Amino acid sequence: MDKPKIEELAKQLIEAIGEDSTREGLKDTPRRMAKSFEKLFEGYAMNPKNFLTEFDGEDYDEMIICKNIDLYSTCEHHMLPFIGKAHIGYIPNKKIIGLSKLPRIVETFSRRLQNQERLTMQIANTLKELLQPKGVGIVIEANHLCMRARGVEKQNASMTTSSFKGLFKENSKTRSEFLKLIG
Numbered sequence: 001m002d003k004p005k006i007e008e009l010a011k012q013l014i015e016a017i018g019e020d021s022t023r024e025g026l027k028d029t030p031r032r033m034a035k036s037f038e039k040l041f042e043g044y045a046m047n048p049k050n051f052l053t054e055f056d057g058e059d060y061d062e063m064i065i066c067k068n069i070d071l072y073s074t075c076e077h078h079m080l081p082f083i084g085k086a087h088i089g090y091i092p093n094k095k096i097i098g099l100s101k102l103p104r105i106v107e108t109f110s111r112r113l114q115n116q117e118r119l120t121m122q123i124a125n126t127l128k129e130l131l132q133p134k135g136v137g138i139v140i141e142a143n144h145l146c147m148r149a150r151g152v153e154k155q156n157a158s159m160t161t162s163s164f165k166g167l168f169k170e171n172s173k174t175r176s177e178f179l180k181l182i183g
Helices: 002-016 031-040 101-110 116-129 172-182
Strands: 055-058 066-075 081-091 093-099 135-144 157-167
Touching: 002 031, 055 135, 066 101, 066 116, 066 135, 066 172, 081 116, 081 172, 101 116, 116 135, 116 157, 135 172
Parallel strands: none
Antiparallel strands: 055 093, 066 081, 081 135, 135 157
């Protein structure tokens, strides 16, 4: 990440909206923005292949779910935040992963410029590719500042997306069980 360039661009942005970038409250804002961007977009430096750990599943063949995973992302269309929760389920195929790895996969993809639909698919596709489970289900529920603070200005609107692979897509009972358990 090019922090000096981000600082310069932030200063230009402050001035372009008609503010004085040298006034007391704003003089350190470009540096703070660059530091903030380092966290907000750290997902570009992360790769799930580098942290995913697999364990012998000991023939466990039932659904594994991690729900209510907080996520913070940035809308690629307006560069405004969207905030929500991800719910992930999978049915292992001989291997399971460390429980903390599911939130880390969410973090990897949510800490990039995103849209919610792509974010949902990236998580599902990554789990399918790296773990090769019998099935994967992802549901993300989020509130988008771009709908609250501008545009339609609907304060209570939220968005839900889902992605199902394998048994979660092919078998309506499996999908229903997952949706009931995360509800």
